[in-house]
Amino acid sequence: MSVPPEPEYCPPAPEALALVHADDDLLVANKPAGLLSVPGRGNHKSASVLSYLSERYGPVFDVHRLDLDTSGLIIVARNRFVQSNLAQQFADRKVSKTYEALVRGQMAGVSGAIDLPIGRDWNERPLRRIDHDAGKSSKTLWWLEKQGELNAHLRLRPVTGRTHQLRLHLASIGHPILGDRLYDNVYRSGRLHLHAGRLDFTHPATGKPVQFLSAKPFDLRGVKDNTRL
Structure with missing residues (x-):
């Protein structure tokens, strides 16, 4: 599979980054699709969740990232202690992340697990590939929320946190995700239908469990032709 050309980076305006929660220790924002989590290489890729929030709140520090084309909840730390604490929670798999996605096809069942090792595709960067010899163990849980004629709405929970x-x-x-220019062979145009809709973790300062929710910005209504998205 050849890598399609990377589109020009045209980030959403700062107002499109909605704040879900703010306190003295951390921020939770709702990232729009098309915005980098952290600045990329070159001045043309300086706009990001991190740069937008630093302009509003002063120094902030990244904890985890969402793909450019993925929308949804992202946590940003306001001090190094919180950054380190949350990074450790992610490493220990104590942060629960739930995503919503629209995918192609009819699902064979109402739930399942995908347990396939992921490695780099050195010949087709930035693609990843299933690599049974040298890939890192990777597991995804899925649940069917709604089945359409040509596409399905899934709830996803990554047990591991590999790129892509x-x-x-x-x-x-x-069952590629609709709008995935990297992994969908019949992709034509449109946004990636993947949204980080829920985060559960322990607040580093209070030690109490917290939960944040974000409604998905898409649904199966209006998705009529699954070869032209």
Whole structure:
């Protein structure tokens, strides 16, 4: 599979980054699709969640990232202690992340697990690939929320956190995410239908469990032709 050319970076305006929660220790924002989590290489890629929030709140520090084309909840730390604490929670798999996605095809069942190792595709960067010899173990849980005629709405929970994990795992079982220019062979245009809709973790300062929700900005209504998205 050849890598399609990278589109020009045209980030949403700062107002499109909605704040879900703010306190003295951390921020939770709702990232729009098309915005980098952290600044990229070159001045033309300086706009990001991190740069937008630093302009509003002063120094902030990244904890985790969402793909450019993925929308949804993202946490930003306001001090190094919180950054380190949250990074450790992610490393220990104590942060629960739930995503919503629209995928192609009819699902064979109402739930399942995808347990396939992921490695780099050195010949087709930035693609990842299923690599049974040298790939890192990767697991995704899925639940069917609604089945349409041509496409399905899934709820996803990554057990591991590999780059492009949800996108590659769904494509590998024949159900690529709609709008995925990297892993959908019949992609034409449109946004990636993947949204980080829920985060559960322990607040580093209070030690109490917290939960944040964000409604998905898409649904199966209006998705009529699954070869032209």
